[in-house]
Amino acid sequence: EVQLVESGGGLVQPGRSLRLSCAASGFNFYDYAMHWVRQVPGKGPQWVSGINWNGGSIGYADSVKGRFIISRDNAENSLYLQMNSLRSEDTALYYCVKDESTEWELRKGYLYYGMDVWGQGTTVTVSS
Amino acid sequence: QSVLTQPPSASGTPGQRVTISCSGSSSNVGSVSVNWYQHLPGTAPKLLIYSSNQRPSGVPDRFSGSKSGTSASLAISGLQSEDEADYYCASWDDSLNGPVFGGGTKLTVL
Numbered sequence: 198e199v200q201l202v203e204s205g206g207g208l209v210q211p212g213r214s215l216r217l218s219c220a221a222s223g224f225n226f227y228d229y230a231m232h233w234v235r236q237v238p239g240k241g242p243q244w245v246s247g248i249n250w251n252g253g254s255i256g257y258a259d260s261v262k263g264r265f266i267i268s269r270d271n272a273e274n275s276l277y278l279q280m281n282s283l284r285s286e287d288t289a290l291y292y293c294v295k296d297e298s299t300e301w302e303l304r305k306g307y308l309y310y311g312m313d314v315w316g317q318g319t320t321v322t323v324s325s
Numbered sequence: 326q327s328v329l330t331q332p333p334s335a336s337g338t339p340g341q342r343v344t345i346s347c348s349g350s351s352s353n354v355g356s357v358s359v360n361w362y363q364h365l366p367g368t369a370p371k372l373l374i375y376s377s378n379q380r381p382s383g384v385p386d387r388f389s390g391s392k393s394g395t396s397a398s399l400a401i402s403g404l405q406s407e408d409e410a411d412y413y414c415a416s417w418d419d420s421l422n423g424p425v426f427g428g429g430t431k432l433t434v435l
Contacts, residue, residue: 201369232424241327241413241428242370256423297375303357303417310376311360311415311424315369 199223199314201293206319209283217319219276219293227251227271230296232312233278235289235321245291246278247301256301261287283323290318328353329414329427336433342402345430347414348395353425355395357417361388364411364429373412374399401432409434 205217217233233245246257246267255267266279276293297310330348337343347359361374372381374390377397389400397416401408414427 234424234426241329241331242415242426244424244426247423258423292370302422303419308376309357309417311358311417313372313375313381315362315371317367317369 199295201295201314201316203291203293203316203319206291206321208322208324210325211284211323213283214279214281215283215321217278217280217291217293217321219316221274221276221293221295224295226269226274228299230298230301231269231276232294232296232301233265233267233276234292234294234312234315235287236292236318237289242292243289247296248276249301250299254300254302280321283321285323288321288323290320292316292318327428328418328421328425329416331412331414331427331430333428334431334433336435337401337404338435339404339406341404342400343404343432344401345399345412345414345432347397347399347427349397349416349425350395352420353395353416353418354392354397356419359390359392359397360415361390361397361399362413362415363408364413370413404434406434408432 202220232247236242264282293316294312295314297313358377362370364370377392378390418425
């Protein structure tokens with residue numbers, strides 16, 4: 198069974214840092230791109246960041262660019278999100294999500310399959 | 326504000342057919358396929374439809390998807406109480422160069 202388990206969330210003060218982790222199991226982790234997606238209760242999901250199968254291609258939403266860093270360890274079947282300079286608007290439930298492709302980015306001429314498996318999420322609260 | 330537009334709520338009685346719409350633009354739904362997710366509180370969102378109209382294995386054929394122009398729809402026939410959940414559409418946006426989502430539709434089974 199494909200499983201994604203997030204950890205590392207919590208309460209943090211504005212301006213501080215937090216590192217999220219995602220443990221993957223049940224599939225060949227190194228074959229797939231991965232994403233972080235966040236959601237505020239009552240709102241739609243928001244894509245945060247994506248990384249391709251080997252970490253060679255990375256993308257960020259404008260709202261987190263320059264503050265968040267996504268990475269992966271294929272030997273450990275793990276995905277990470279280093280969140281720096283946190284703001285109150287970063288408060289959300291953060292999901293680790295598997296892509297159906299090797300690349301996080303839709304390439305010209307390719308069909309879009311998108312995200313297929315989600316974790317249950319870890320809550321990040323940024324407040325003083 | 327979500328990039329894709331969905332009605333905030335929908336409802337139906339058991340056995341009925343309901344549809345949920347997802348409106349986008351030429352840079353996303355108009356040129357890229359759409360996925361649909363079902364989200365029950367306290368659980369991980371589940372992929373219901375991919376490539377606009379394909380069902381992953383294990384998803385009942387009561388769920389179907391379609392796309393026309395810059396709009397997509399999710400249809401649920403033979404509505405059941407366990408279908409009560411939040412439903413989200415998603416696609417890729419060429420202008421934003423990233424995945425985009427709808428604001429979600431809360432389905433109530435009366």
